[in-house]
Amino acid sequence: MVNVALKNVSKRYGNVVALEGVGLDVRDKEFLTILGPSGGGKTTVLRLIAGLETPSEGEIYFGDKKVNDISPRDRNVSLVFQNYALFPHMTVYDNIAFPLAIRNTPPDEVKKRVKEVAELLEITRLLDRKPKQLSGGEQQRVALGRAIIRKPDVFLMDEPLSSVDASLRIAMRTELKKLQKTLETTLIYVTHDQTEAMTMSDRIAVIRSGKIVQIDSPDVIYDTPRDDWVASFIGNPPMNLIDGVIGANGQVQLSGTQSSMMLPKSASADKLTSGAKARIGVRPEDIHVSSQPLDGMSCIGEIYLLESLGDSTIVDVKVGSSIIRAREKAGFRAQIGDKVYLKFDDRRLAIFDSQTGTRI
Ligand SMILES: Nc1ncnc2c1ncn2[C@@H]1O[C@H](COP(=O)(O)OP(=O)(O)OP(=O)(O)O)[C@@H](O)[C@H]1O
Ligand SMILES: [Mg+2]
Structure with a gap:
């Protein structure tokens, strides 16, 4: 030993x-x-x-x-x-x-x-x-x-x-x-x-x-x-990585989409200057998919694919030009093309430097 x-x-x-x-x-x-x-x-x-x-x-x-x-x-x-x-x-x-x-x-x-x-x-x-x-x-x-x-x-x-x-x-x-x-x-x-x-x-x-x-x-x-x-x-499906540009007031504009969202207070906002590029990471289980608008950080997309895993369903949502994958409960129902709102659990977001990839 x-x-x-x-x-x-x-x-x-x-x-x-x-x-x-x-x-x-x-x-x-x-x-x-x-x-x-x-x-x-x-x-x-x-x-x-x-x-x-x-x-x-x-x-x-x-x-x-x-x-x-x-x-x-x-x-x-x-x-x-x-x-x-x-x-x-x-x-x-x-x-x-x-x-x-x-x-x-x-x-x-x-x-x-x-x-x-x-x-x-x-x-x-x-x-x-x-x-x-x-x-x-x-x-x-x-x-x-x-x-x-x-x-x-x-x-x-x-x-x-x-x-x-x-x-x-x-x-x-x-x-x-x-x-x-x-x-x-x-x-x-x-x-x-x-x-x-x-x-x-x-x-x-x-x-x-x-x-x-x-x-x-x-x-x-x-x-x-x-x-x-x-x-x-790590993770199956892996963490979603969404590129964005930091705006004023702690907002981030998600690239290739019409969506923007507020960054959580926990994010080191002082390291994120306005106009800087950042990469937002969110795990599929930390995203909630809803047909109704949601409070807080949400973005709009449409259902692209549903994949049942038995104990849960992986929901692929097309947001602008990218696909965001969420994990929903088994039995989640939606039609391809349905308009949906995504809410990210802001306590679980990761923010990475776009250039170096390092976590901020
Ligand atoms: N005897 C050798 N001569 C030349 N290159 C080698 C030799 N052994 C390993 N390498 C190279 O070293 C690198 C690391 O190889 P290694 O076998 O450690 O990878 P690995 O992580 O175990 O990959 P795998 O998952 O495919 O088994 C590779 O680029 C490989 O081509
Ligand atoms: Mg090996």
Whole structure:
């Protein structure tokens, strides 16, 4: 059990910059997820922590110990990849026992540990089977068993659930989170799936183009994204981003529309000079759609599309030249083309600098 720290770590492959100046402090026993789009550098971070790559610059620490020059074998980390590569000719028992067997662990000890791990993962009845006699989810559990049997200091997992089907993935998310709390081992988990990140993590590090853009708890990332890119990457549907121009008296004219609205008092109005461009961010669930005019901040549009999700309905409203998406209750009724009024919950608005994208 250790905390893991990356200090100003960069990684270059020839002239490809995979990571640039990454700082990351993973706490002891924490479930930290690295979330970002393809090519962002997620796997590179894991490979550096595992010791499969060396940083071009910067330092990696496990606790107080700098591990840059320590071999993967001596770092006591366990890796689980997307393709969990079980040994096909070995039984489940032997697959799980493998990491102990190659370290010359006494047979009695191996037997005891395999039994414990199999019970924890509820796969005792599968121990005599070969991998090809298992479902995808069962294979996944065996791979986890093989990773945890050694009691590593740190677990590293790279999209381990991406090849299991949707319903199993949801079940496995819960299991993994429970497992991590039971084992009390630091876990660094990589995914590009924001729902996985939101549901399992203590904290999320959002990475983009080799740089970490925000590290916070899922709630903080959702409620106060640091910039408009994080705002639009998290959430399904993502945060609406509407460009506008600041007018007099704290009003904002929404670009491409006839609508203007008052900015909330909470907005740092002093930083917003009249005539400045700004980008307003509002989450779909913080918009109310009504056929009647509404008090406060509202703008007018027409129904463009309705999408029922069962427990709620996503309402696409065309406002001027842009589409604003709102989440309404299930059973929301309207016709395409109906004139509607949108009211934004002003306590939940985000305002971003149009040029830099940074939250104001
Ligand atoms: N061995 C390598 N040689 C050259 N470039 C590499 C190498 N490994 C990774 N890269 C580059 O580094 C960048 C980051 O790659 P990485 O695999 O870390 O991304 P990722 O976030 O894991 O993406 P994905 O979600 O697709 O797995 C990419 O631009 C990739 O092309
Ligand atoms: Mg990857």
